[in-house]
Amino acid sequence: MLEDTSFAIHPGKDQASKAVVYRDIGNLIAEDFSTIYKFTCESGNVAIQFYTSSIVRITMNPQTDPILNQSKSIIVKPETVKVEASSKGEFIILATSQLQLKIRKAPFRVDIFDKLGKELVSETERGMAYRENGEVVAFKKMYDYDHFYGFGEKSGHLDKRDEKFEMWNSDVYAPHNPETNALYESIPYFMTLRNGRAHGVFFDNTFRSKFDMASSEEYYTFSAEGGQLDYYVMAGPEPKSVLEQYTYLTGRIPLPSKWSLGYHQSRYSYESETEVRELAQYFIDKDIPVDVIHLDIHYMNGYRVFTFDKERFPNPEKLISDLREMGIRVVPIVDPGVKKDAEYAIYQEGVNEDLFCKYIEGETYFGEVWPGVSAFPDFTEEKVRNWWGEKHAFYTNIGVEGIWNDMNEPAVFNESKTMDLEVMHRNDGKPTTHRELHNVYGLLMGKATYEGMKQQLDGKRPFLLTRAGYAGVQRYASVWTGDNRSFWEHLQMSLPMVMNLGLSGVAFTGPDVGGFAHDTNAELLTRWTQVGAFTPFFRNHSAIGFRYQEPWQFGEKYEAIMKRYIQMRYEWMPQLYSLFYEASQKGLPVMRPLLMEYPQDEKTYNLNDQFMLGDNVIFAPILQPAITDRAVYLPKGNWVEFSTGEVFEGEKTYLIHAELEDLPIFVKQGTALMQGEWVSNTQKTPRNVNMNIYAGIAGEKYQFTYYDDDGETFAHEEGNYLKLDIEVISTNAKVEVNVVQKQGNFIPEYKEITINGIGLHDGQVLLINGQQRNTIPVVN
Ligand code: MIG
Numbered sequence: 037m038l039e040d041t042s043f044a045i046h047p048g049k050d051q052a053s054k055a056v057v058y059r060d061i062g063n064l065i066a067e068d069f070s071t072i073y074k075f076t077c078e079s080g081n082v083a084i085q086f087y088t089s090s091i092v093r094i095t096m097n098p099q100t101d102p103i104l105n106q107s108k109s110i111i112v113k114p115e116t117v118k119v120e121a122s123s124k125g126e127f128i129i130l131a132t133s134q135l136q137l138k139i140r141k142a143p144f145r146v147d148i149f150d151k152l153g154k155e156l157v158s159e160t161e162r163g164m165a166y167r168e169n170g171e172v173v174a175f176k177k178m179y180d181y182d183h184f185y186g187f188g189e190k191s192g193h194l195d196k197r198d199e200k201f202e203m204w205n206s207d208v209y210a211p212h213n214p215e216t217n218a219l220y221e222s223i224p225y226f227m228t229l230r231n232g233r234a235h236g237v238f239f240d241n242t243f244r245s246k247f248d249m250a251s252s253e254e255y256y257t258f259s260a261e262g263g264q265l266d267y268y269v270m271a272g273p274e275p276k277s278v279l280e281q282y283t284y285l286t287g288r289i290p291l292p293s294k295w296s297l298g299y300h301q302s303r304y305s306y307e308s309e310t311e312v313r314e315l316a317q318y319f320i321d322k323d324i325p326v327d328v329i330h331l332d333i334h335y336m337n338g339y340r341v342f343t344f345d346k347e348r349f350p351n352p353e354k355l356i357s358d359l360r361e362m363g364i365r366v367v368p369i370v371d372p373g374v375k376k377d378a379e380y381a382i383y384q385e386g387v388n389e390d391l392f393c394k395y396i397e398g399e400t401y402f403g404e405v406w407p408g409v410s411a412f413p414d415f416t417e418e419k420v421r422n423w424w425g426e427k428h429a430f431y432t433n434i435g436v437e438g439i440w441n442d443m444n445e446p447a448v449f450n451e452s453k454t455m456d457l458e459v460m461h462r463n464d465g466k467p468t469t470h471r472e473l474h475n476v477y478g479l480l481m482g483k484a485t486y487e488g489m490k491q492q493l494d495g496k497r498p499f500l501l502t503r504a505g506y507a508g509v510q511r512y513a514s515v516w517t518g519d520n521r522s523f524w525e526h527l528q529m530s531l532p533m534v535m536n537l538g539l540s541g542v543a544f545t546g547p548d549v550g551g552f553a554h555d556t557n558a559e560l561l562t563r564w565t566q567v568g569a570f571t572p573f574f575r576n577h578s579a580i581g582f583r584y585q586e587p588w589q590f591g592e593k594y595e596a597i598m599k600r601y602i603q604m605r606y607e608w609m610p611q612l613y614s615l616f617y618e619a620s621q622k623g624l625p626v627m628r629p630l631l632m633e634y635p636q637d638e639k640t641y642n643l644n645d646q647f648m649l650g651d652n653v654i655f656a657p658i659l660q661p662a663i664t665d666r667a668v669y670l671p672k673g674n675w676v677e678f679s680t681g682e683v684f685e686g687e688k689t690y691l692i693h694a695e696l697e698d699l700p701i702f703v704k705q706g707t708a709l710m711q712g713e714w715v716s717n718t719q720k721t722p723r724n725v726n727m728n729i730y731a732g733i734a735g736e737k738y739q740f741t742y743y744d745d746d747g748e749t750f751a752h753e754e755g756n757y758l759k760l761d762i763e764v765i766s767t768n769a770k771v772e773v774n775v776v777q778k779q780g781n782f783i784p785e786y787k788e789i790t791i792n793g794i795g796l797h798d799g800q801v802l803l804i805n806g807q808q809r810n811t812i813p814v815v816n
Pocket residue numbers: 303304332333369442443503518519552577579
């Protein structure tokens with residue numbers, strides 16, 4: 037309690053704390069290069085493995101041989117990489133075509149350079165170390181021109197220089213502020229931008245870990261409460277290649293269904309079948325597109341997962357199929373806690389089949405959550421994951437295709453906010469404590485859920501939304517950023533938060549639009565909906581006890597604006613879907629900070645209030661009340677304002693006017709945008725797909741890929757897709773659009789794509805594959 041008062045900074049408070057003593061790894065004693073590169077040092081053992089010529093893994097274990105096969109994140113084995121090992125006096129050199137490791141023998145230090153000899157990750161007087169209490173730490177050199185990004189789900193600004201972070205999945209309802217740094221997701225990964233070149237570091241340690249980019253000018257550190265120093269360095273050198281390398285290791289998002297990219301409406305809670313039907317009908321009557329309605333905890337019988345409350349929801353199957361006919365899907369919430377109730381089948385099975393987390397002495401761990409005293413499935417064990425996955429037949433049998441996982445940090449209502457740290461996890465034959473596996477509980481619940489759903493959905497793509505996760509969560513789930521509030525500051529913060537999640541491999545994310553807690557207001561909700569229409573995940577959600585915030589709650593004026601932006605979401609679907617395809621192939625984020633495309637441009641390094649979709653569109657939303665003018669920085673190139681057609685020269689800052697109904701959007705000249713007509717949900721096929729070419733004169737070549745498929749099955753894995761690789765070349769005389777390659781055998785309902793030249797100047801002609809016409813056939 038007193039920690040919330042000035043007592044927290046009482047002068048005498050920390051006098052007892054002593055300087056921390058780390059034990060350095062010491063000198064090299066012996067090396068063994070017979071299989072992998074192994075080094076025995078005075079105070080620790082090191083293994084070095086190359087995963088590709090651009091990715092190296094360093095594992096230091098202070099006690100035993102490095103343990104190399106316990107990752108929950110890494111999905112690949114090291115490739116066969118050509119490495120040249122040599123010895124030069126004090127140093128051992130290990131070199132691939134992309135990386136050089138310079139290893140000093142006494143004391144043992146590892147400096148990593150790229151192929152040009154540029155320093156990536158290097159050590160100083162301090163290197164790898166540990167403490168008697170089990171903590172492991174790495175000290176790495178830092179330069180005053182270094183900028184840091186990623187770290188998963190963090191509050192604060194885009195550039196994480198001069199910040200400290202903790203990784204410990206936490207349920208934080210108290211207002212998120214710039215120093216709330218342990219949130220629901222732990223992704224111990226970051227990208228360094230140094231002189232316009234990028235490299236990545238992934239610290240694969242599931243214990244509570246810390247990153248300190250603030251306390252020293254000379255070095256940064258990463259450390260963890262236990263386990264090994266186990267980290268991967270990715271060579272880059274572009275931000276995009278770092279993301280490709282990181283997601284090569286930890287996986288990429290599965291291509292989402294189109295419906296999950298539509299508009300989601302949620303509330304804690306829509307409490308009855310009647311309320312849900314009325315809600316759906318509102319959307320239809322008002323012609324506001326919607327694809328998904330979420331069911332929060334009130335649908336259950338006493339908050340028992342895998343049940344429905346018979347009074348509130350007498351016929352869920354009918355509800356779901358009726359809504360489905362309207363084109364709307366229902367996504368129910370599923371929490372991990374299973375109510376302790378001897379007459380409840382799920383609890384009985386869990387006990388009888390021994391599926392819950394237990395103490396080492398054999399007693400089940402119980403914690404309080406919504407249903408009261410509850411037990412927690414041990415998702416670290418395959419048998420439990422399979423059981424949990426199979427249980428989802430309860431939902432899939434009645435037409436559910438998407439699940440929302442909450443409270444999976446796991447959150448427990450007690451002082452520590454989670455399970456006792458000494459609770460054991462079976463961990464597929466390698467039992468260990470919750471202290472070690474806390475951060476992966478949500479990831480493994482996600483794995484169980486996604487894989488179970490996938491099996492039951494018979495070829496359809498499952499959708500999973502999760503609150504908690506760890507590195508690799510993108511393989512199973514999309515992530516929303518938890519309990520934000522209806523504050524303008526939270527709208528502002530959501531931009532860098534979603535962008536840094538994207539830079540951490542999690543492309544499918546978004547905040548609760550309008551704010552979860554606190555009463556929203558008309559202006560905030562309107563501005564937030566404008567942003568939400570272009571964030572990867574688009575869901576309006578609000579909390580019990582606060583104002584309802586569906587798009588029509590504040591009168592016609594605001595409803596009309598929000599409706600327009602939700603419609604725009606659907607008009608942009610062809611563009612968004614192509615970007616999600618790219619994310620699934622390369623791991624690149626859909627919503628990007630400008631630095632991703634312009635890493636040489638320092639003005640982009642901490643640009644928090646603008647973002648890009650893909651590589652050619654910049655959004656500059658209004659993020660403050662009563663403001664109708666804002667500064668917009670445009671990087672190199674010429675930029676066309678989307679609604680006015682006005683052209684702006686890049687590398688300048690402009691004051692842009694935007695009334696409440698306006699969202700400033702800038703499309704790069706010489707590029708293209710794929711758009712369709714809006715439809716009331718993704719079940720309706722757009723009548724037309726347009727390729728809008730923003731004519732330039734630069735003479736540069738722009739290449740992009742248009743991707744489409746049925747939007748809901750896995751048939752694309754068997755070639756049932758349409759993929760067009762397109763190039764656009766603009767000169768003074770002409771704009772040439774060439775379909776360089778067409779792949780796949782999907783036949784969309786639109787038979788052709790209409791090409792529009794936007795901003796063609798007098799005498800400039802638009803040529804499609806050498807001819808003057810305005811369509812491309814997509815059916816052979
Ligand atoms: O706060 O299930 O973050 O989205 O509506 C209590 C009720 C638990 C937290 C989630 C929120 C959800 C709510 N849950």
